[in-house]
Amino acid sequence: xxxxxxxAIDLGGTKIYTVIAxxxxxxxxxxxxxSPAREDTDTLLSxxxxxxxxxxxxxxxxxxxxxxxxxxxxxxxxxRNRLLLDSPNLPQIKNLPLEKELEKLLGVPVxxxxxxxxxxxxxxxxxxxxxxxxxxxxxxxxxxxAGLVLDGRLYRGNRGFSGEIGHMAVKPxxxxxxxxxxxxxxxxxxxxxxxxxxxxxxxxxRKTALAEIKGKISATDVFAAAAAGxxxxxxxLDEAIYCLGIGLVNLVNLLDPEVLVxxxxxxxxxxxxxxxxxxxxxxxxxxxxxxxVTLKKAALGQEAGVVGMLCLxxxxxxxx
Ligand SMILES: [Zn+2]
Numbered sequence: 282x283x284x285x286x287x288x289a290i291d292l293g294g295t296k297i298y299t300v301i302a303x304x305x306x307x308x309x310x311x312x313x314x315x316s317p318a319r320e321d322t323d324t325l326l327s328x329x330x331x332x333x334x335x336x337x338x339x340x341x342x343x344x345x346x347x348x349x350x351x352x353x354x355x356x357x358x359x360x361r362n363r364l365l366l367d368s369p370n371l372p373q374i375k376n377l378p379l380e381k382e383l384e385k386l387l388g389v390p391v392x393x394x395x396x397x398x399x400x401x402x403x404x405x406x407x408x409x410x411x412x413x414x415x416x417x418x419x420x421x422x423x424x425x426x427a428g429l430v431l432d433g434r435l436y437r438g439n440r441g442f443s444g445e446i447g448h449m450a451v452k453p454x455x456x457x458x459x460x461x462x463x464x465x466x467x468x469x470x471x472x473x474x475x476x477x478x479x480x481x482x483x484x485x486x487r488k489t490a491l492a493e494i495k496g497k498i499s500a501t502d503v504f505a506a507a508a509a510g511x512x513x514x515x516x517x518l519d520e521a522i523y524c525l526g527i528g529l530v531n532l533v534n535l536l537d538p539e540v541l542v543x544x545x546x547x548x549x550x551x552x553x554x555x556x557x558x559x560x561x562x563x564x565x566x567x568x569x570x571x572x573x574v575t576l577k578k579a580a581l582g583q584e585a586g587v588v589g590m591l592c593l594x595x596x597x598x599x600x601x
Contacts, residue, residue, distance in 0.1 A: 286342055288333045288350040288387075289590035291396065291583070294318050294370025299332040300587045301340040304348075306407075306595060308587075310339035322373055322382075330386035349597070350383065350391045351590030353399035355426075360441030365393065369424070369459065392593055396586050397444055400579075401428025402435045403589030404542050408580040413539040417532055418579070419446060421525065422545035424459075425467040429536065435593075446532060447471070451524055470525035472500035472547045478517045479503050489513040504550045522554060526561030533566050533574050544579025551578070 291298040299312045312335045317328050356368030365377045383391040401418035410416035414433045420426050425447035429436040447467035448460050455464030479491050479498040490511040494502050506514035559576050
C-alpha cells in the first residue's frame with residue numbers, strides 16, 4: 282500500500298461519513314456511521330478517529346499510510362482561531378479546537394472547514410461547477426447554506442463565516458428562525474419551511490391531498506402533491522420557491538458568478554424547482570448577470586463535502 286493517503290470526514294447531525302483517498306484523490310474506501318450527536322465531546326472525537334481507522338482498514342491500509350485528515354461540519358468554524366464555536370447539530374460543542382483534538386488521536390495534521398464551504402469547493406473542482414472560476418453553491422435542505430468559490434479559491438470571509446445565505450433577511454416580520462431572528466430565508470424556503478407550511482395548511486381545514494398522508498409531511502410530499510395537481514400544495518411551493526429565487530437573485534447580483542449550483546435534499550425535486558428558479562433569475566436578476574450565469578443542480582450529492590476536504594488537503598499536504 283502506497284504512503285500518503287488522505288482521510289476526509291463529513292460530520293453531520295445524523296451520520297459520520299468518512300472516506301480514504303490516494304494522492305490523486307481516487308476514493309479507496311467509504312464508511313458511514315451513526316453520529317453520536319448527543320454524546321460528550323470525547324466520545325464524539327473517538328468515534329471520528331474510529332471512522333478513519335475503519336476506513337483505512339477497508340482500504341487495506343494502516344495509520345502510518347495516512348498523510349492528513351480533513352473534516353467538515355455544519356456550524357461556525359472560526360478559521361482564524363481554529364475553533365469550532367458551535368454547531369446546530371451538535372449542541373455539546375462550544376469553542377472546540379477540533380483540529381488539535383483529532384490530531385492527538387490520529388497523529389497526522391488535521392484541517393477543519395464549514396460543510397457548505399467544503400461542498401462548494403468539491404462542486405467547483407469536480408462537480409457541477411468544474412471548470413468555472415466563480416461559483417456560488419447553495420444547499421437547500423432542513424436549512425439553507427452557501428459556499429463561494431471566487432477567482433478559483435474558496436472565499437471564507439474574515440473568520441470563515443461567509444455564505445450564511447439561509448439567514449439573509451427576506452421577511453423581516455416573518456417566522457422566527459433558529460438563529461433567534463425573524464424572516465430569514467430558511468424560515469420561508471427550506472425543506473423544513475415547506476413541511477411547516479403543509480402542517481399549517483392541514484390545521485386550516487382547507488381541502489388538500491396532503492391530508493391523506495400518514496405521519497409527518499415532508500417537502501417531498503408537497504412536491505408530489507403539487508405535481509398531482511393539488512392547488513394548496515402548489516401555492517406552498519410557489520411561495521417557497523419565489524422566496525428562494527429572490528435570495529438567489531440577490532446572491533448573483535452581488536457576485537456575478539459563472540455558475541450557480543443548487544444542492545441539498547430539496548434540489549432532488551429537479552425541474553419542479555429549477556424551472557421556476559431559472560425563470561425568476563431571468564426576470565429579476567440584473568440582465569447582464571442573468572444572461573451569463575448558468576443554474577445547475579449539484580452533481581456530487583453526499584460526496585461533495587469530503588471531496589472538498591480532499592481538495593483542501595491536497596493543497597495543504599502536498600504543496601511543499
Ligand atoms: Zn436565521
